[in-house]
Amino acid sequence: MESILPLLEQAQLASGAIRALADQQKQQLLERLAVVLTEHTPAIIAANYKDLERMPDSDPKKDRLLLNDARIQQLAGSLQDIARLPDPSNKLLLEKTLDNGLLVQKRTAPLGVVGVIYESRPNVTVDVAALCIRSGNACVLRGGSDAYYTNTCLVELVQQVLQEYKLPAAVVQLLPTDRNLVTELLTAVKYVDIIIPRGSQQLIDFVRDNARVPVIETGAGVCHTYVERSADLRQASAIVTNAKVSRPSVCNALDTVLVDSAVAKDFLSLLAPSLQAYQVEIFADEQAYPLLAAAGYPYLQHATPEDFGREFLDFKCSVKVVNNATEALNHIRRYSSKHSEAIVTADAAISERFLNEVDAAAVYVNASTRFTDGGVFGLGAEIGISTQKLHARGPFALEKLVTEKWFVYGQGQVRE
Numbered sequence: 252m253e254s255i256l257p258l259l260e261q262a263q264l265a266s267g268a269i270r271a272l273a274d275q276q277k278q279q280l281l282e283r284l285a286v287v288l289t290e291h292t293p294a295i296i297a298a299n300y301k302d303l304e305r306m307p308d309s310d311p312k313k314d315r316l317l318l319n320d321a322r323i324q325q326l327a328g329s330l331q332d333i334a335r336l337p338d339p340s341n342k343l344l345l346e347k348t349l350d351n352g353l354l355v356q357k358r359t360a361p362l363g364v365v366g367v368i369y370e371s372r373p374n375v376t377v378d379v380a381a382l383c384i385r386s387g388n389a390c391v392l393r394g395g396s397d398a399y400y401t402n403t404c405l406v407e408l409v410q411q412v413l414q415e416y417k418l419p420a421a422v423v424q425l426l427p428t429d430r431n432l433v434t435e436l437l438t439a440v441k442y443v444d445i446i447i448p449r450g451s452q453q454l455i456d457f458v459r460d461n462a463r464v465p466v467i468e469t470g471a472g473v474c475h476t477y478v479e480r481s482a483d484l485r486q487a488s489a490i491v492t493n494a495k496v497s498r499p500s501v502c503n504a505l506d507t508v509l510v511d512s513a514v515a516k517d518f519l520s521l522l523a524p525s526l527q528a529y530q531v532e533i534f535a536d537e538q539a540y541p542l543l544a545a546a547g548y549p550y551l552q553h554a555t556p557e558d559f560g561r562e563f564l565d566f567k568c569s570v571k572v573v574n575n576a577t578e579a580l581n582h583i584r585r586y587s588s589k590h591s592e593a594i595v596t597a598d599a600a601i602s603e604r605f606l607n608e609v610d611a612a613a614v615y616v617n618a619s620t621r622f623t624d625g626g627v628f629g630l631g632a633e634i635g636i637s638t639q640k641l642h643a644r645g646p647f648a649l650e651k652l653v654t655e656k657w658f659v660y661g662q663g664q665v666r667e
Contacts, residue, residue: 255432258424259391259442262364265421266389270361274338276416277385281334284381284412285327291408292323298404299373306397311565312371314500316398326377333381333631339653340387353661360656361387363444366436367634368458370395370450376405378632380423385631386652389422391443393436395450396428437462447647449635452562452588469635469647471562472502472590474620477579477605479596480511484518486617487595492525494593494619500564502636503591503623507559508570509579515572516542523548531566534558538572560586576601580608587611589638591620612638612645 494505593615625633630648
């Protein structure tokens with residue numbers, strides 16, 4: 252394909268059809284799509300297998316790519332959850348009558364055409380399609396070549412349901428994976444209203460640096476957990492282990508452990524066997540290294556400066572010993588990607604300081620960073636976790652897929 256502009260023009264035209272669809276019909280459409288996904292589970296798994304075959308087992312993104320029976324059922328459940336959420340569009344935000352008799356209203360309105368660029372995450376295909384349909388938006392999806400067969404299968408099923416409801420298939424489109432066409436998407440200000448990149452920092456940087464269409468960054472996650480000296484160390488070990496190993500290839504997984512020097516020896520001796528069970532490779536600073544070595548930790552490396560501020564996306568993490576909360580906060584300030592940060596502490600004053608000073612989309616006290624998720628937060632699903640501060644921050648979900656629009660009713664008024 253030489254140009255995707257005809258596809259983007261079709262999306263813009265289709266956005267009017269989905270915007271006009273009644274609330275109840277959008278709900279029914281998503282409930283029907285949940286049934287269709289479940290009915291076509293074997294076909295989805297077969298397409299997914301074609302993609303999995305092309306990716307080496309050593310690639311940490313392989314877990315992101317995998318769709319099995321359980322994950323397809325989760326996608327279907329997510330569709331039902333989104334269907335039950337209130338429509339965020341056409342909500343009356345403000346109403347007043349001016350002295351000249353004009354009735355002025357401010358309402359929410361769909362964004363229009365939402366473009367999403369993402370990597371190796373076929374669940375994003377379904378989540379984005381559902382969120383855009385529910386909020387009255389069209390979407391153009393540029394998935395990675397790694398998930399080509401899976402994404403193609405999923406979008407065909409979505410379009411099948413759209414057509415059942417007499418809607419144009421162009422409401423949800425999968426764009427070619429040809430990299431030469433990405434710039435055309437990023438600069439299509441006539442047809443695309445917003446671009447959301449979801450993936451590596453390299454992808455996000457490229458989109459931000461080359462887009463003329465407005466961008467919402469759903470940032471890479473460099474996530475820290477600080478174990479403060481008053482912490483319950485067994486609780487801290489469980490939290491750190493969960494944050495690292497429950498699903499290491501996702502953006503809310505832990506990357507760096509900061510531990511107070513007063514409890515470093517005791518804490519690391521507790522943590523070592525938990526991480527060892529998952530063969531987690533630890534990159535330890537000069538203070539943590541001998542403590543872990545003394546605990547007999549087998550997967551141990553000396554940390555380099557590059558191991559801090561690094562998103563591992565694998566069974567790997569860095570460990571640094573700090574002297575106090577100020578030092579921990581300074582480290583996070585320097586290396587955080589402003590995604591999700593956590594402290595484990597029994598000191599209420601320090602926890603409040605951490606919550607107030609850490610600049611991140613989600614900040615935790617005595618809990619795993621793995622909870623940063625639109626579905627977990629009761630938002631149905633998300634397009635990604637926004638790490639910027641304009642328009643949306645945190646899970647970029649249904650409620651943020653709208654803008655504002657002013658409606659003014661007159662009886663012939665003219666401005667003097």
